[in-house]
Amino acid sequence: MEGTISRYSSSSFFPSTFNLSRYEKTNFQFNSNSTLMVDICSLRASISVSERDKASTFRTSKFTKRSNSGNPRQKEAPNLVKNKPMLNSEISPHRAVSAVRLMRIEFGGAFADLLNEKGKGSGDNEMGYVGRTLGFRTRKLEDRDLRLVTDIVGGAIRWRRYLDHLIVSLCDDERTFRNMEPLLLQILRIGFYEIVKLEMPPYAVVDENVRLAKTALRPGAGNLVNGILRKLVLLKENDTLPLPKLEGDDRSRARALATLHSHPVWMVRRWVKHLGQDEAVKLMMWNNSAPSFSIRANSAKGFTRADLVKRLEELEVPHELSQHLDDFVRITTGMQIVLQAGLLKEGLCLVQDESAGMVVSIMDPQPGENIVDCCAAPGGKSLFMASRLSGKGMVSAIDINEGRLRILKETAELFEVADVITAVHSDLRIFAEKNTVMFDKVLLDAPCSGLGVLSKRADLRWNRRSEDMEQLKNLQDELLDSASTLTKLGGILVYSTCSIDPEENEERVASFLQRHPEFRIDSVDKYVPQAFVTKTGFYFSDPVKHSLDGSFAARLIRYT
Ligand SMILES: C[S@@+](CC[C@H](N)C(=O)[O-])C[C@H]1O[C@@H](n2cnc3c(N)ncnc32)[C@H](O)[C@@H]1O
Numbered sequence: 273m274e275g276t277i278s279r280y281s282s283s284s285f286f287p288s289t290f291n292l293s294r295y296e297k298t299n300f301q302f303n304s305n306s307t308l309m310v311d312i313c314s315l316r317a318s319i320s321v322s323e324r325d326k327a328s329t330f331r332t333s334k335f336t337k338r339s340n341s342g343n344p345r346q347k348e349a350p351n352l353v354k355n356k357p358m359l360n361s362e363i364s365p366h367r368a369v370s371a372v373r374l375m376r377i378e379f380g381g382a383f384a385d386l387l388n389e390k391g392k393g394s395g396d397n398e399m400g401y402v403g404r405t406l407g408f409r410t411r412k413l414e415d416r417d418l419r420l421v422t423d424i425v426g427g428a429i430r431w432r433r434y435l436d437h438l439i440v441s442l443c444d445d446e447r448t449f450r451n452m453e454p455l456l457l458q459i460l461r462i463g464f465y466e467i468v469k470l471e472m473p474p475y476a477v478v479d480e481n482v483r484l485a486k487t488a489l490r491p492g493a494g495n496l497v498n499g500i501l502r503k504l505v506l507l508k509e510n511d512t513l514p515l516p517k518l519e520g521d522d523r524s525r526a527r528a529l530a531t532l533h534s535h536p537v538w539m540v541r542r543w544v545k546h547l548g549q550d551e552a553v554k555l556m557m558w559n560n561s562a563p564s565f566s567i568r569a570n571s572a573k574g575f576t577r578a579d580l581v582k583r584l585e586e587l588e589v590p591h592e593l594s595q596h597l598d599d600f601v602r603i604t605t606g607m608q609i610v611l612q613a614g615l616l617k618e619g620l621c622l623v624q625d626e627s628a629g630m631v632v633s634i635m636d637p638q639p640g641e642n643i644v645d646c647c648a649a650p651g652g653k654s655l656f657m658a659s660r661l662s663g664k665g666m667v668s669a670i671d672i673n674e675g676r677l678r679i680l681k682e683t684a685e686l687f688e689v690a691d692v693i694t695a696v697h698s699d700l701r702i703f704a705e706k707n708t709v710m711f712d713k714v715l716l717d718a719p720c721s722g723l724g725v726l727s728k729r730a731d732l733r734w735n736r737r738s739e740d741m742e743q744l745k746n747l748q749d750e751l752l753d754s755a756s757t758l759t760k761l762g763g764i765l766v767y768s769t770c771s772i773d774p775e776e777n778e779e780r781v782a783s784f785l786q787r788h789p790e791f792r793i794d795s796v797d798k799y800v801p802q803a804f805v806t807k808t809g810f811y812f813s814d815p816v817k818h819s820l821d822g823s824f825a826a827r828l829i830r831y832t
Pocket of ligand 1: 628646647648649650651652653654670671672673676698699700701717718719720
């Protein structure tokens with residue numbers, strides 16, 4: 273089955289699953305305490321060329337222009353040996369790499385999750401970026417450096433608003449901040465984060481970041497970093513950091529909360545309205561905390577949770593059995609070890625949040641059923657559903673994004689469920705218009721804001737705008753209408769998101785039921801623990817309450 277391709281400039285897509293075999297193949301890695309690399313695989317291709325090009329031009333186009341009064345090459349030339357930047361053993365590698373990654377994320381559009389790479393040939397790739405951006409290489413990253421990079425990059429992104437508030441407060445005037453070279457700002461963010469949030473020895477942090485700014489930019493940049501960081505150290509020691517007070521009208525309070533907890537003001541206002549201030553603060557604290565991960569044992573390959581537990585014990589990775597799902601295990605540290613052991617590469621298990629696993633429980637796939645996953649890529653839920661079919665039945669996995677769908681197909685092979693998955697490249701709306709087959713069960717895991725997965729997607733909060741919500745709601749309505757036409761009489765339609773926003777969740781379902789009286793709600797209480805069932809019979813995982821990603825699902829039955 274092949275669908276028609278139609279370009280739709282929609283949407284984000286933040287599934288709570290990803291296939292690490294792909295990451296390993298492409299040399300992406302992540303650490304136990306990293307930010308989540310949800311869905312990074314499919315994005316690899318899209319950044320690899322354009323973002324690399326941009327990264328390589330940072331140095332010339334962005335900040336060296338100022339530092340070399342016209343000719344950036346003049347600064348690079350002395351450091352180049354046969355076109356290879358010279359090794360600088362005095363700069364700490366984790367700071368140099370963190371600064372470059374932060375530049376790539378902010379200007380290259382690369383995701384923080386994607387950037388936790390060691391690169392081909394033990395770090396050459398990463399050093400390529402460093403060399404092109406800073407004009408020198410550092411020694412190769414060791415595992416400890418890599419962990420620090422992950423902490424610093426994730427933290428500097430999460431805490432950006434908070435850090436920038438402090439930086440601007442300590443600059444002589446706002447213009448200094450506004451006109452700051454991008455690399456200089458990243459170096460300051462790193463220094464501020466290390467001192468304020470990681471509580472590293474402050475004078476070492478000052479010295480190291482000053483050296484980085486002097487070497488990568490110019491002596492004056494080093495002096496500026498020195499002056500500002502030293503002011504910060506004093507204020508921190510005296511416990512007098514210039515932070516905003518929670519006072520004034522709603523707008524001022526929202527702005528203060530947004531700075532103190534480092535989120536966009538529009539999100540704070542939205543959450544204070546929906547949840548109240550205390551819950552909104554708890555949510556932001558959750559979003560700023562280090563995420564934990566769940567791993568699903570791939571029973572389709574005969575690998576059980578008991579087998580997974582045995583391997584984790586051998587690897588000495590601390591873990592807990594999921595309280596909610598038979599195939600799942602939770603780990604807070606040690607993901608790097610799991611990766612290095614090759615469990616994901618071999619298709620024995622995959623990283624999948626339990627909140628996503630429970631959406632599959634609500635689908636309740638049974639052998640012999642004809643199921644369609646309307647927005648399927650990169651395939652976490654399709655793969656899990658397929659593994660429940662015992663080789664009988666079919667999951668038709670539709671997605672508009674060809675690259676993501678390719679990953680789904682490859683993973684289905686690796687996970688030995690390809691015989692019960694058919695990948696369909698299509699816009700769901702076009703597929704539904706042409707389709708003549710009715711399905712027993714239909715899953716619409718809709719493109720959404722991803723507001724439930726901000727703890728794992730460090731950069732997402734800064735990339736979302738309040739205007740996106742309107743567009744997403746319209747798309748969700750259209751996709752729901754299309755999905756409904758695929759559902760046979762007596763069949764099941766499950767609508768799910770990884771959002772915690774009622775406008776993308778309950779309100780979309782209410783609006784759908786008004787347009788489609790042929791459907792009614794079928795409570796999820798038979799499929800998931802009571803703690804996740806809302807008064808209306810929907811599924812909701814609350815990040816703060818359940819310590820999982822936020823997600824929502826409604827199970828609807830077609831009865832006429
Ligand atoms: C939340 S993600 C799906 C995650 C997936 N269910 C999983 O568990 O891995 C949403 C997906 O919707 C796809 N999508 C967006 N608009 C679409 C459309 N009009 N038709 C089909 N797929 C679409 C995106 O490409 C993205 O892969």
